[in-house]
Amino acid sequence: MNTENDLSNEQLAAIAKALAHPARIQIIRLLLSKTSCIGGEITHEVGLAQSTVSEHLRILKAAGVVAGEIEHPRVCYSLNLNSLLPLMSLLQLVADKATTVAGSDGLCCPLTPQSCD
Amino acid sequence: MNTENDLSNEQLAAIAKALAHPARIQIIRLLLSKTSCIGGEITHEVGLAQSTVSEHLRILKAAGVVAGEIEHPRVCYSLNLNSLLPLMSLLQLVADKATTVAGSDGLCCPLTPQSCD
């Protein structure tokens, strides 16, 4: 099920880091909601300075989360769907553990910690 | 399928931020691999100073990703499985979009950006 789950801690952390800002989450959601590519309207939508948004886009591109294609005067941004799969795999492992051992509180064991050494 | 998907950008970013460090990914993987709770061996396993690991654990606890139960002299840490579901939902949306519109490169459109305005 997991295509490639064993990425390094550093690589997984880098993916998470790319998502670790409200503006970048917003950008991802924008790209998710649009069927077509969008350029500069991202800046307007986010509500931060153009240079700031450009920096966030640079971070997302550096992490491979989004891709930018130069298109006329603007840039066509789109999600790179494969880039988030490694993080998805890790979260899936957590979810799988949840279905097997978790109680209703979502905790794996602390309510009955007799298994602790 | 999504129990609660519409968390704020800030909340989702906070979850991602908790994962945005190699040591914290490593801690999560440790908690994932152990069936029983573990305490101080996390420190030894991570290889950083005890105070540093404690700080990472504090961050994970503050984000709700792990829970700590006081157990004798040590603390029994465990994953809070529900805490990661919101981020999981967002990534699932991306994955869903991947299966519907993506090409083999994982990009949603830049190779044929004629849909850009």
Add this chain to the structure above:
DNA sequence: TTTAACTATCGTTATTCGACGATAAACGAA
């Protein structure tokens, strides 16, 4: 060629992060 529109880069500043050692706190055992 010049202009207009859009994006990237640079320089700066304030804030946050990560790591460490030192120290404090909690508590069972001696």
Add this chain to the structure above:
DNA sequence: TTCGTTTATCGTCGAATAACGATAGTTAAA
């Protein structure tokens, strides 16, 4: 009570982040 074990907190320092304005680069259109 005193000691030993384990974890949390504090103070500090250097590095990284986030935000902005100003500026430079790119390219279609005039």
